[in-house]
Amino acid sequence: MDTVSKLFDLAKKTRLNAYAPYSNFKVGAAILTSNGRFYTGCNVENASYPCGTCAEAGAIAAMIAGGETKIAEILIIADTKCILPCGNCLQKIAEFGHEDTLVHSADTQKIIKTQTLKDLLPQSFALKEEE
Numbered sequence: 113m114d115t116v117s118k119l120f121d122l123a124k125k126t127r128l129n130a131y132a133p134y135s136n137f138k139v140g141a142a143i144l145t146s147n148g149r150f151y152t153g154c155n156v157e158n159a160s161y162p163c164g165t166c167a168e169a170g171a172i173a174a175m176i177a178g179g180e181t182k183i184a185e186i187l188i189i190a191d192t193k194c195i196l197p198c199g200n201c202l203q204k205i206a207e208f209g210h211e212d213t214l215v216h217s218a219d220t221q222k223i224i225k226t227q228t229l230k231d232l233l234p235q236s237f238a239l240k241e242e243e
Contacts, residue, residue: 115144119187120218122152123167127189127220130154130167139190141167143175146182151175168201172208183209187216187223194224196232205229206236 113121119142127140132155139155153170165173168188175183186205188195195217197205205213211230216223229236 115185116187116216116223118142118150119144119185119216120189120223122150123187123189123218124220126152126154127167131156133157134159134161137190137192139167139188139195141171141186141188143171143183144185145175145180146184147180149175149178149180151178151180166198166201168197169204172204175208181208183213185214185216187218189218189220191220193219195219199233202229202233203236206233 123140123142127138130138130140132138134157141153143151151171151174153167153174155165155167157164168186183205188197206229209229211228213229215227215229215232217225
C-alpha cells in the first residue's frame, strides 16, 4: 500500500471516533512524518464551542507525543465535498512542516485535492528558519 492510501485509510478510520455531538461534523486527519511514521487525530467538540480540538491539531499532538516533529504529508477527511484545514491548523502544520509539505483533502470516498502548504498558507508566520 502506498503512503497516500495509508494516510487515507487511517484518517477515514480515525474520523469515525470523532466526538461531534453539536455539529455532527466528523473530521479525521493522518500525518506521515519525515521518518516514515503515521499519526492520527479526530475532532473533539466541547459545549464551550471554541474549546474544541480540530483533527489536525489532534494528529499533531499525537505526533509530538510520539517524539516526532516533522510533517511530510497530512490528509484531512470529512463527509463533505472539500475539507481544508482552518487557518489555525494551517499555522500549526507550518510549525512542523515546510512549504512543500503535502496537504491532501478528501471526502469519505477519495482524495479530492492535493496542495502544498505554501499554496494554502503563502505567508505563514516564520518564527523559525527553514531547515
